[in-house]
Amino acid sequence: MNYTDDIPVSRVELQISCNKLLNMDFASYSDPFCVLYMTGPDGNAFHEKARTETIKDTLNPSFVTSFEIDYYFEKIQRLRFAVYDSDSSKRDLEYHDFLGDMECNLSEIVSQTVLTRPLGPVKNKTNTGIITVRCEEVIACKEAFTMEFHGRDLNSKGLFSSSSPFLEITKSTVNEDEQHVAIYRTEPVKNTSKPSWPSFRLKAQKLCNGDFDRPLKFNIYNWKSSGKHSLFGSFTATVRDLKRGPTTDNIFPVIDEKKAHKKSYSNSGTVCLVNFREEVEYSFIDFIQGGLQVHLSVAVDFTQSNGDPAQSDSLHYHTSTRHSQYAYAIEAVGSIIQDYDSQKQFIGTGFGAKMPDGTVSHCFNLSMTSDPTSHSVGQLLQQYYECLMKIKLYGPTNFAPTINALASSVRQNLNGHYYILLIVTDGVITDMAQTKSAIVSASGLPISIIIVGVGSANFSAMNELDSDDVKLTSGGRTAERDIVQFVPFRECQIQSQNCPGTFKAILAKEVLAEVPEQITGYMRSRGIKPGQR
Template sequence: MAEQAVFQPGTGAIPATLVELTVMVVMFTKDDRETQWREFGRTEVIWNNLNPDFVKKFVMQYCFEQSQKLKFEVYDIDSQSADLSKHEQVIMQFRAHKLDKKDFFGKSDPFLTFYRANEDNTFTVVHRTEVIKKTLNPTWKPMTLSVRALCNGDYDRHDFIGDFTTSLRELTRGPGQTNVYECINEKKRRKKGQKYQNSGTVELMNVRVEKVYTFLDYVRGGTQMNCTIAIDFTASNGDPKSPNSLHYSSPYHASPYCNALRAVGNIIKDYDSDQLFPALGFGARLPPNGVVSHEFALNGNPQNPFCDGIEGVVSAYLKAITSIQLYGPTNFAPCINHVSKFAAAKPNGDEYFILLIITDGIITDMPQTCEAIVNAASLPMSIIIIGVGDADFEAMEVLDGDDVRLSSRGRYAERDIVQFVPYKEFMGRSGDNPAVVQARLAREVLEEIPDQFLSYMKSRNIKPRPPVQRQLTISSITSLPTSEQ
């Protein structure tokens, strides 16, 4: 999932001692696969100005699922800023009246073609309507075009539609006499002279221009991303003391659970303002009484299950694995319902919740899990499932819902909120470099989150706030059950 980010450098006042300054900004980028910065672009040079305002913009693809580092160097003073542009789209519908007959034995099969006028006076096709068969009075379906594609953001730029011209500025005036157009056939005009009037008229039925908001707009506007992590402690993972166990870690060998935690967590953490992650475990016997729990605090503190950063989660996990007893079964519903409670309390878009489940086994509470996900699909929430090991993950593909929308008791999920990725598909594909493996895993796991996020915001007509300085807050959890209910 990629979005376009536009950076336009500008500076504040430059110290007055630096007179007759020549200023230029250079932008560098580096992703999670690169070790060195590479130059992305340069602004124009501004001469003799202590308050330069650059015209040149840097346009790059913004990817939620990747760590994209940017560096700006200002010659000869250190400063940087960024301006991220929003997008617009225009929705229009047309109909035509009394078009010329073009078919020898019948009527016409009309359609509209939209052209964008380019800076070099050429024209580029940007859209064609559907063909409506055998009619001289067609009504075409509403169409949605981005303003950038239609006129490169210039409302006054002319677009050619059939044999008449208009502009987006004219179209936005709406239906009416000013947006009824005569279709002119120049060959007929030259042939018939003054007897020729037109080849029919085209009338605008409706039009509106609306903002298209991106995931980045909401993040800049202060929407908080809250990630809860749930780890599978069922016995099918194997004895943690055995090198064959999926929970086995040593000073020289991190477990698949640790690798998955770091790979996805190191991307998620950049969108979590407080860097505190509630971490849960399920499927274990807990000390001191050996009661089975499918929803326990990984750090052992039910009143405050937050861990400080991803490494705090890893530390809590490594400590827990030495104190609890792996057991079972593999139940997802308790952890999903746990996060759903907090998502249900924040339906206005101020916060968005992500549940990351790392598991090795076949789900044993499939009906309850399906119902929990269907309920969660109407909340500001997404679920990421990473499958480790060689178990049968067929049920996970059902939960993913890419091919068939998930349902429970005859009710379908409002939207797709689950992304499943089998960890083993990434092992050994990139040599022995664990950093590259983790980067590939993170990209695969996180690629659907922005679309899921935007689908919720759009369905609730929630618009992003203006960019703000984000503040640290904690969504507190008062208590967690410590035994099986």
């Protein structure tokens, strides 16, 4: 059985919490986040899978962001959990302090349900804290819930300070140990005892894993800049309770359990449900089976930094038996997307080249004609190779013209289709400000942008565009959603080096991993249901 044939036994959700972490900050506490690494198909080298959110000023974080992983009974799936103190807005981990790590097999977590272990030593310090990983099988759910809560009379916990309440939702664990895991936190509403927290949306799987009678605990805290948030109190409810909507039954007294025994104590305020809406969470498959067409547009970097295509060290170099790195990326993505486009039409463009007439173009057709389309991956690759013979590599590396050209075309033809722009490049963007602006403008359109970085350049700036944690901004505007995925070509090479024949599958998986969620997110934001145009 090869890499692409394996069928998971199940999909599991891993929830992470830590205790007694190292304090790496002098004026406050550490700002921890956790990075999950998994071994590739070779079973040896670790590769980053995902990250949690960062929690400010705490040594005992309970992360809301969980990790979902396919579980294979017959495989050894080695995991590494590394905890860092966030010290920069940069994604590169060298800018953050390492707080310790823990390695284990996924099967250990699955079999024990709850796995608690010490973190490894850091700089000769052995007592670096404890990490707990909780595991639960993911149950397929199509429901999602939008809800809104308001608080009343949540009075300040201090004599000389005002209240800044925030709401935390936790769900009971499956192993009946009377523990809860955090699944959502609002932002604090500053300086008020009557907070109106903004509405939020949670999938049924995340909220209760499909069990509408599962106990949920709502904790209300008074936010403190020091990280030492004080608890106003809590209340419990189930999804079945909340589905009744904003009734008197869903006005909840906030109870501080430490005061509950006092005769003079009634509550620490109230929280009322003011809105609750249930929706169907349509999947990517629902939209595809409803007739959604997905179209691929490719943009190739023809700047000088790629090297002379006639020389073997060029990223554009190819022979009759060897593709260039650009062609590998185009083929890997195109071979997947072609099955979702009944017309099998691909648009091929290039940028950063000197054209036969001596002009420099930052967006031109690979066909070198007015018609940018091709009707197969093979024809698209042929256009790319023939284009190399007609143009000269030049520069600079500008993305914005290509993004704006596709966005303009899509705006004129909003027909219920979805578009993927694959940009293959070897270098650092020279029009970063314009590219950010173009992405923010395109974020409200049915577009995903995939950037594959080939070669050995420093691509750290690309992570600014792949805004998984914070939405991209430009000129005071904020992107409606994250539409960019960046993948370094060389990381896929490393993952596949001990398993010949798996490279293209690994590249395609990494490149296209976020597209289904981006598509469903766009359709949901526009209220589009499967089959609608």
